[in-house]
Every structure is written in C-alpha cells, then in structure tokens.
Amino acid sequence: MTQPAMPPLSEGMKAFIAHLIELRDRLLRAVLAVVVLMVVIFPWASELFTIFATPVLNSLPAGQTMIATGAISPFFIPIKLAALAAVFIAMPYILYQLWAFIAPGLYQHEKQLAMPLVVSSSVLFYVGAGFAYFIVIPAVFHFMAMFAPDGVSFMPDIGNYLDFAMGLFFTFGLAFEVPVAVVLLSMLGIVTPDQLAEKRRYAILVAFIIGAIFTPPDILSQFMLAIPVWMLYELGILVARVMVKNKAKQDEEESSYDDNEASPLLAAPAVAAALPAAHGSDLSADETSATPPADAAPTEMDTLPAQDSTQDTLDMDDEFARAEEDERRLNAGESLDRPLLDKTSPAENQSGTEHAFETNAQDDETPLIHRDDRATSLQEPSQLDQSDDDAHTNKPNP
Numbered sequence: 001m002t003q004p005a006m007p008p009l010s011e012g013m014k015a016f017i018a019h020l021i022e023l024r025d026r027l028l029r030a031v032l033a034v035v036v037l038m039v040v041i042f043p044w045a046s047e048l049f050t051i052f053a054t055p056v057l058n059s060l061p062a063g064q065t066m067i068a069t070g071a072i073s074p075f076f077i078p079i080k081l082a083a084l085a086a087v088f089i090a091m092p093y094i095l096y097q098l099w100a101f102i103a104p105g106l107y108q109h110e111k112q113l114a115m116p117l118v119v120s121s122s123v124l125f126y127v128g129a130g131f132a133y134f135i136v137i138p139a140v141f142h143f144m145a146m147f148a149p150d151g152v153s154f155m156p157d158i159g160n161y162l163d164f165a166m167g168l169f170f171t172f173g174l175a176f177e178v179p180v181a182v183v184l185l186s187m188l189g190i191v192t193p194d195q196l197a198e199k200r201r202y203a204i205l206v207a208f209i210i211g212a213i214f215t216p217p218d219i220l221s222q223f224m225l226a227i228p229v230w231m232l233y234e235l236g237i238l239v240a241r242v243m244v245k246n247k248a249k250q251d252e253e254e255s256s257y258d259d260n261e262a263s264p265l266l267a268a269p270a271v272a273a274a275l276p277a278a279h280g281s282d283l284s285a286d287e288t289s290a291t292p293p294a295d296a297a298p299t300e301m302d303t304l305p306a307q308d309s310t311q312d313t314l315d316m317d318d319e320f321a322r323a324e325e326d327e328r329r330l331n332a333g334e335s336l337d338r339p340l341l342d343k344t345s346p347a348e349n350q351s352g353t354e355h356a357f358e359t360n361a362q363d364d365e366t367p368l369i370h371r372d373d374r375a376t377s378l379q380e381p382s383q384l385d386q387s388d389d390d391a392h393t394n395k396p397n398p
Contacts, residue, residue: 037086045078059141128176182236
C-alpha cells in the first residue's frame with residue numbers, strides 16, 4: 001500500500017528548517033571542540049586538579065590536606081574538572097559559532113556593535129573567573145580556617161570544593177558582565193547614562209543582594225563580589241557616555257551627508273522653475289536680434305490687419321462647433337450645406353491658409369484651414385466621393 005505524498009513545504013517552513021539545520025551544525029561543532037579538548041586534557045587530569053586546588057591547599061593550616069569522601073570521587077572528579085576546563089578553553093570558539101549563526105540576520109551597524117560586545121564579554125568573563133580563583137577563593141578558605149574550632153581538622157572534600165569553585169567562577173564571571181549590559185542598554189536607547197547615574201544607589205543595593213545570594217554565607221565574600229560589581233557599574237556608565245556621544249556625532253554626520261546628497265533633488269524644482277524664465281530671456285534676446293531694422297520693407301504678413309485675441313478665440317470656438325455639427329450630420333448620412341474640407345498638399349494648405357486670413361474679415365463662414373478629417377467608416381462611399389468632388393470644386397484659390 002502506497003503512502004500518500006507529503007504536501008510541499010512552504011517557503012517559510014523551508015527557511016525555518018534551513019535555520020534549524022544551521023543551528024544543529026553550529027552546536028555539533030561546538031560540542032566536538034569540547035570533546036576533543038577534553039580528550040587532550042584527560043591524561044593530565046590529576047595535575048590539572050592539583051593546580052585547581054592550589055588556592056585551597058595554600059590556605060589550609062599546616063599539615064592539613066583535602067580529602068575524598070566518595071567511593072568514585074578520586075576518579076570522577078578529575079574527569080569532571082577536565083570537562084569543565086575544556087568548556088572554559090573552548091569558550092571563544094563556542095561564542096564564535098554562536099556569532100556565525102546570528103550574524104547573517106543582523107544589519108551592518110548591528111554587526112559593528114555586536115562584535116565588540118562579544119569580545120569584551122568573553123574577556124570580562126575570564127577576568128571574573130580569574131578574580132575568583134586568585135583572590136576570592138584563597139580569602140574565603142583562609143577566613144573559614146580561622147573559625148575552625150579546636151580539635152576540628154579543616155579538610156575540604158574535593159567534590160564539594162569543585163562544585164563550590166565552579167559556582168564562584170560562574171558567579172563572578174557573569175557579575176563582571178555588568179559593563180557590557182550597561183553599554184548595551186544605553187546604545188539601544190532603553191536607558192541613558194544619566195538615568196543610570198541617578199539610580200546608582202539602587203544598583204549598589206542590588207549588587208549586595210546578589211553577593212549575599214550567590215556567595216558563601218560570610219561577609220567577606222559578599223563584599224568581595226558587591227564592590228567589584230559597583231565599580232564595574234560605574235565603569236560601564238563612563239564607557240556608555242563616550243559611546244553614546246560618538247554615536248550621536250556619527251548620526252549627525254550621516255544626517256548632514258544625507259542633506260548634502262538630497263540638496264540637488266531639493267534644488268531641482270527651483271531649477272525647473274527657473275528654466276522657462278531663462279529660456280524666455282534667451283528667446284527674447286533671439287527675437288530682439290532677429291527683429292528687422294526700422295527701414296526694412298514691410299512684408300505681406302506685416303500688412304495683415306491685427307485681430308483682437310478675444311475675437312480669435314470666439315472664431316475658433318465657432319469653427320469647432322461647426323466641425324462637430326458637420327461630423328454628426330455626416331455620420332447620420334445627411335448632406336452638408338457647405339463643402340467638406342479636403343486633404344491637400346502642404347503647398348496648397350499654405351495657400352489656402354493665406355487666402356483664409358485675407359477673406360476671414362468679409363466671410364466668417366470660410367474655414368481658416370481646410371482639412372478633411374471627418375470622413376469616417378460610417379459614411380457611404382458615394383457620399384465620400386461626392387464630398388471630395390464638392391471640396392475640390394469649392395477649394396479657394398491662392
């Protein structure tokens with residue numbers, strides 16, 4: 001039994017599946033990089049744990065070491081540390097894969113903003129993890145060892161220490177991202193640097209609350225997290241002021257450039273309006289230069305009587321009305337009381353025009369220009385022939 005054919009996918013579904021395939025490929029590359037680094041680091045897992053536990057070992061009282069209380073802790077903890085170390089080392093490559101997946105959907109100005117943020121966030125995360133490793137962990141364990149009661153050996157378990165240290169690494173690494181968040185919010189226009197400066201007291205309060213939640217229950221570690229977060233908050237405000245100012249300056253330059261580009265288009269109507277005047281002045285100059293001298297003999301056109309413009313307009317309207325009436329009568333098959341206009345040669349039209357100008361004052365019924373453009377397909381052939389004969393018979397002589 002044959003299965004029914006699947007309906008074709010829409011363009012939107014095809015694009016969605018293509019994005020899923022791209023995301024799968026990026027994730028597989030990131031996971032493969034972590035696995036390869038883990039395999040490379042695993043033979044030196046014990047040495048790596050010794051380096052990792054150095055801050056604690058140096059903070060313990062003399063003669064005390066760390067212990068392993070779990071049955072498989074001596075084997076499992078170094079492997080877990082090797083995996084975490086592989087993730088930390090491969091973090092730039094993981095962020096690159098994330099960037100490669102997101103970048104095609106960003107505009108050019110968004111790409112220019114995103115790349116510095118990705119680089120700075122990676123650097124700040126490593127700085128935060130390093131701050132926790134070199135400063136916070138030794139201080140915390142030294143503080144804890146000072147309060148150990150008499151007769152109690154302070155020997156941390158390696159499993160508990162790994163979980164505690166990883167928590168501090170991620171806490172301080174993410175807390176050091178405060179400048180990136182401040183700059184990003186300012187560049188997106190959600191808040192301004194001045195507003196962030198006004199809310200400084202709330203930011204300090206939030207920093208101490210975060211320190212109380214994500215650090216061990218001691219005042220030292222809380223202050224060691226809250227004070228750097230506060231300082232980074234102030235640093236983010238300073239960087240945001242500079243970047244917002246540069247962005248405003250760049251936007252102003254782009255707007256002035258756009259105005260300069262649009263100025264020819266804005267000036268086009270004025271130029272177009274000035275062209276007729278310029279052409280008119282040129283024509284006036286040409287006409288002035290072409291004007292015959294005063295002692296020249298008058299031409300035949302100069303001897304024609306001048307006619308009033310209003311009278312010419314009325315005569316033209318009457319001529320159009322008579323032409324429409326003639327066309328209506330021809331379409332109805334009636335005969336005309338006056339001859340049809342014929343199609344003549346240019347020379348004959350010129351002579352007919354001159355004759356029309358000469359006789360227009362005595363006889364208004366004579367047309368100015370003889371044309372035969374009213375012969376339509378509705379007329380009978382006999383009427384067309386008769387009309388042509390009448391037109392040639394009554395054609396005025398030059």
